[in-house]
Amino acid sequence: MRDMVAWHLLLAAHAVSATFNSAQPAPQLPLDAPSGIITSHSWDEPIDKDATGNLIFQSLASLMxxxxxxxxxxxxxxxxxxxxxxxxxxxxxxxxxxxxxxxxxxxxxxxxxxxxxxxxxxxxxxxxxxxxxxxxxxxxxxxxxxxxxxxxxxxxxxxxxxxxxxxxxxxxxxxxxxxxxxxxxxxxxxxxxxxxxxxxxxxxxxxxxxxxxxxxxxxxxxxxxxxxxxxxxxxxxxxxxxxxxxxxxxxxxxxxxxxxxxxxxxxxxxxxxxxxxxxxxxxxxxxxxxxVHLDLSSMIIFYDPAFRSLIEPRRSHKREDHRLLNISKEDIAAAQMDVDHVLRRDPGAGSGLDWQSLAQVIQDRFSDRLPYLDYLLHQPITNVSEQVADVRQQVIVSLIPYMPRAGVGEPAWYAAIARGCAMSFTSHLPASRFTKQEHVLKAAVDEVLHEVCRVLTATWREAFDIEEQDTETAETLFMKWRDNIKALIEWLDWQAWLGCSPACNEDEYCFTPQYIPFPGSHRDKENHLPRCMSMKPIDHYPGQS
Incomplete structure (x- = not known):
């Protein structure tokens, strides 16, 4: 298995240079790899197909x-x-x-x-x-x-x-x-x-x-x-x-x-x-x-790529169908040993960082801007010059805190923007005090930020002079951005985007049906969608018709 990209490791690199059309994804580094290792991977290399940072981030952000x-x-x-x-x-x-x-x-x-x-x-x-x-x-x-x-x-x-x-x-x-x-x-x-x-x-x-x-x-x-x-x-x-x-x-x-x-x-x-x-x-x-107070310095998750026997089975299953059926005896023993160590150590071990709030802050920053970009990019093309200008402005809004005045338009300028975007939430964290489990969480957060910032910065590089391009070029890039933003949103799959739409009325509540072992409760995706339920008394499970 190739090693997973850990974005905090990329920040230690001496130089950042590569073309946007880099053919190979970055090798995958272990999620608990120590910080400070220098790699030569560029900011615009996509995440490995077996990367699980998004899945760990989802799980972290969804607890309780x-x-x-x-x-x-x-x-x-x-x-x-x-x-x-x-x-x-x-x-x-x-x-x-x-x-x-x-x-x-x-x-x-x-x-x-x-x-x-x-x-x-x-x-x-x-x-x-x-x-x-x-x-x-x-x-x-x-x-x-x-x-x-x-x-x-x-x-x-x-x-x-x-x-x-x-x-x-x-x-x-x-x-x-x-x-x-x-x-x-x-x-x-x-x-x-x-x-x-x-x-x-x-x-x-x-x-x-x-x-x-x-x-x-x-x-x-x-x-x-x-x-x-x-x-x-x-x-x-x-x-x-x-x-x-x-x-x-x-x-x-x-x-x-x-x-x-x-x-x-x-x-x-x-x-x-x-x-x-x-x-x-x-x-x-x-x-x-x-x-319920969670000790996230003890969070053991089977999406950690250290559990190698689960990597291959995940490739052929959707997220909702992921299971531990193929876990090896070695990985079972490793998980049990990790839990034993966590439960025997001092509860005060670890950095004290509020990891779930960190995940929420990241979602707060991007969870409405990315869907808005997706919305703009899915409008029918009627005036492409105006539409790409709107998209360009929204990308600027997301990246402006990381955009230096020096070196505008140079390759190092885009690299600095991507670095600033991806490192702003984690570069200052006290990694020397992390538990093993916190290293997994940080690398997952870094991986998510790497991908968000990579897609936004790559879009900005192409949109920088888009107003000077001809109509055919603008339309081609518009369609490319549409695919890239859509793919990013699907990969992130944040819980912030889950809910009842439109919002429920005052006489309703938003309910996501669960599978329970009674007839009438199904596991299919359509039956599983969040829906508004009446506040009036009912005499049956609300997931049943």
Missing amino acids: QMMPNAWYPNGHTIVRASIPPGTLLYHGRRDADYPTMDWTSVDPEHSIWFSVGENGTLFTFSTTRELKLLYFDGCSATKEGGVVDTQDVLIYGEVPHEEHWGGIASEWRRLADMCAWGKQYDIDGFIRMQASFEIMYCDFSKGLELVSTINTVTGGVIFKDPQSYRGNLMPLGTNDEKLESPSDHLDRPWTDPTPPPESWKGSPPKPIVGEVWHAGTWHNAFPGDTR
């Missing part, structure tokens, strides 16, 4: 956010996390038994769903100390398929651990196995995502104090056949003795809501199924759920 993780459900990231003292967590069940090892949610709507029947109970807890957690990104709680690959690699050392999901009994076994594994690191639980963010909590007698218990007026739903579906009641409403309960089949299990209590007046409460998913959308976009 519902919408991008629903869009790309097969997570590739494991991050050490914590929740501060005084944070409220919730647990719902069909009885009033105090939980031991079970699930909690960050929003009460999620837990109320499980406080089913006339004895349904909602527990509210407050954290008494900082909780030690491990976070798996993607739709890591939707039970089956690629969403649990990272869990399987870490806990079981194989992918997949189960050929087919065995129902809620499988979930209980997974909870028990993960908590047994985490005991060596004093881990309190594991953060995953489905309807909202949940925590698989290992021992409710540690780190939590009970704030309240409520026998809820109405909760989740009454199941059609409690005997057949009792397994589906388990996630937040049972105990260890139910571990082997069967899950016969996976038809939609709910029917009518819990009857209201005596003396209730008026219409009974309607089902709250939709509110479970509505609450999750409160954490749709950056900054995500801020109650």
Whole structure:
């Protein structure tokens, strides 16, 4: 495998010179390569086809956010996390038994769903100390398929651990196995995502104090056949003795809501199924759920090219279909060793840099300008001279902070612009204090900036004197820029561009359907698009028609 371009390495080069039509992409340097190595690669060499900086950047920018993780459900990231003292967590069940090892949610709507029947109970807890957690990104709680690959690699050392999901009994076994594994690191639980963010909590007698218990007026739903579906009641409403309960089949299990209590007046409460998913959308976009604090100096991601066995399988799959199925035993062992090292080292290790905010700042700078360029370039050509002038001005807007007055029009001038654009966010960072994982993040950020700045500067070089060119040349370059900007946007694939368009009305919320193991929920892209959902109560999963 060729080494990946690391843009911060390019900055150390003594000279920058090459023609724009360079035929070969730059060799790929390891993402954790130390800074300061001198290379001879030019600023205008394109990224290697196996580069993963864009995928790492996407994952970094999307952590603890519902919408991008629903869009790309097969997570590739494991991050050490914590929740501060005084944070409220919730647990719902069909009885009033105090939980031991079970699930909690960050929003009460999620837990109320499980406080089913006339004895349904909602527990509210407050954290008494900082909780030690491990976070798996993607739709890591939707039970089956690629969403649990990272869990399987870490806990079981194989992918997949189960050929087919065995129902809620499988979930209980997974909870028990993960908590047994985490005991060596004093881990309190594991953060995953489905309807909202949940925590698989290992021992409710540690780190939590009970704030309240409520026998809820109405909760989740009454199941059609409690005997057949009792397994589906388990996630937040049972105990260890139910571990082997069967899950016969996976038809939609709910029917009518819990009857209201005596003396209730008026219409009974309607089902709250939709509110479970509505609450999750409160954490749709950056900054995500801020109650969870991520230690990004510990971010281990399987898009790191150090996991060599995953490079070839990715070439034939779209982003949404990336999995860890072909991971080698050597890479599994390396990942497990990295996690072990991260969990045993001092939490204060690393630079202290807010990597996710850095990714957001970069998106803020370019995420509306690039689509606007794309818009201009996709207008019908009616007055090409005027249109290329508009594009030229927008490229100037993006690059003007990096454009020196000296040497205008010279090859070194374009190189200086590209350097300034690409280095402005990272050249000052304290690389000597980086963890191994932070070197991966910096190289990914540099790679993304290299490609953004390369395309913009190359466009500027051709647009510099475009107003002096003939119509045929202008049209040719206009079409070329259209293709280049479109390709750049597709390669970046930023979560900032994901959402409901047009924006939802006041009586709607923006929802990205997830695949869940019930009939009516599909994994096809069309069914997966974000859409506006009515705030009115519904009695079914909002991804169903």
